[in-house]
Amino acid sequence: MEKNITPKYTNREITIVWQPSVCIHSTICWKQATGLPAVFNSKERPWIKPTEASSAEIEAQVKKCPSGALTYYYDNGGGK
Ligand code: SF4
Known part of the structure; x- marks a missing residue:
């Protein structure tokens, strides 16, 4: 992967954006208790699989990211 590519x-329907340089590896997004491990799994590549949950579930999870590394937008122009 080229540098500076996010x-x-x-x-x-929804696009998840992950900024690796901002991620503080809080584990919130992929731990069973706090996260959505079907979508966020740091042991797999790609580590984010946006087809494994509803867009609403993804939106709610992304909003819990404490560092702002995860953001999202709706592909039809809505959201944030
Ligand atoms: S919740 Fe945010 S800061 Fe924590 S591991 Fe996931 S992307 Fe990184």
Whole structure:
């Protein structure tokens, strides 16, 4: 992967943007108790699979990211 490219993951409805340099590895997004491990799994590649949950679930999870590393937008222009 080229430097300065911010990875994006879409299910064609919602796009998750992850900024690795901002992530503080809080584990909130991928731990069973606090996260959405079907979507966020740091042991797999790609580590974000946006097709494994509803867009509403993804939106709610992204909003819990404490560092702001995760953001999202709706592909139809809504959201944030
Ligand atoms: S919740 Fe945010 S800061 Fe924590 S591991 Fe996930 S992306 Fe990184």
